[in-house]
Ligand SMILES: C[C@@]1(CC(=O)O)C2=NC(=C\c3[nH]c(c(CCC(=O)O)c3CC(=O)O)Cc3[nH]c(c(CC(=O)O)c3CCC(=O)O)/C=C3\N/C(=C\2)[C@@H](CCC(=O)O)[C@]3(C)CC(=O)O)/[C@H]1CCC(=O)O
């Protein structure tokens with residue numbers, strides 16, 4: 001497959017099932033929990049991460065082998081065991097109802113796959129090779145992590161706030177466009193949090209004056 005459709009979805013409180021409790025399952029569970037999903041794990045064994053999340057009440061762990069169960073209550077199902085026949089049984093259980101399913105050892109059976117992700121607060125950068133080379137997806141992610149540092153989290157929050165303010169207060173489209181473009185200059189990324197807001201206020205004032213000047 002080389003024509004996957006990338007989307008950003010809200011799975012907050014959506015029921016998701018992960019079958020298996022090893023290394024791969026733990027990685028998938030972690031990203032589901034980070035997105036606020038309501039996660040159930042079915043596995044007779046589980047690694048430390050899943051055990052701790054279960055103890056903390058962050059997920060439901062059914063400490064048993066997978067059996068034919070009704071999977072229709074789950075929005076997404078991931079089969080991540082090391083037993084290909086078990087993963088296949090999960091695939092069949094889901095496909096009967098036409099649900100979303102990811103089988104970690106069979107990309108050809110997946111109707112969704114997971115990308116490699118860089119998160120900086122509201123900013124999400126996803127990399128997918130359509131299953132060609134997950135290792136390359138990871139390597140590219142690491143390159144992006146160097147370029148787009150942790151400072152982007154506060155910067156994106158700043159942009160969100162200023163944008164709402166400008167949308168509410170600046171009626172002229174040309175002025176807004178100019179302000180939004182200027183806010184993307186590196187000097188705003190490099191500035192401290194306090195400096196940014198002062199710089200933005202100055203920018204809004206200067207752009208407003210420039211437009212008044214033009215109209216005179
Ligand atoms: C991105 C990431 C997200 C995540 O897992 O959350 C992810 N795999 C990651 C890492 C990774 N996976 C593997 C290696 C070892 C090196 C190698 O084999 O290349 C490494 C690298 C490492 O660990 O360093 C082995 C592997 N992966 C798949 C198979 C089955 C097969 O290909 O047949 C096998 C062989 C198993 C075996 O040998 O038996 C299949 C899939 N893996 C995918 C996603 C989907 C396609 C992504 C894409 O390319 O677009 C897809 C199709 C299905 C899916 O899992 O959704 C995560 C990076 C996390 C990060 O960012 O750090």
Ligand SMILES: NC(=O)c1ccc[n+]([C@@H]2O[C@H](COP(=O)([O-])OP(=O)(O)OC[C@H]3O[C@@H](n4cnc5c(N)ncnc54)[C@H](O)[C@@H]3O)[C@@H](O)[C@H]2O)c1
Nearest residue numbers: 020021022023024025043044045065066081082086104105
């Ligand atoms: N898609 C990916 O990103 C990716 C990456 C690496 C490996 N893989 C594949 O994923 C598979 C799992 O890898 P791993 O490192 O997590 O293995 P692992 O050995 O760490 O874990 C396997 C898990 O499967 C569980 N399990 C076994 N039988 C089960 C059953 N009947 N019902 C429920 N759970 C059961 C075990 O309890 C264990 O928790 C590998 O065999 C490999 O093919 C996929």
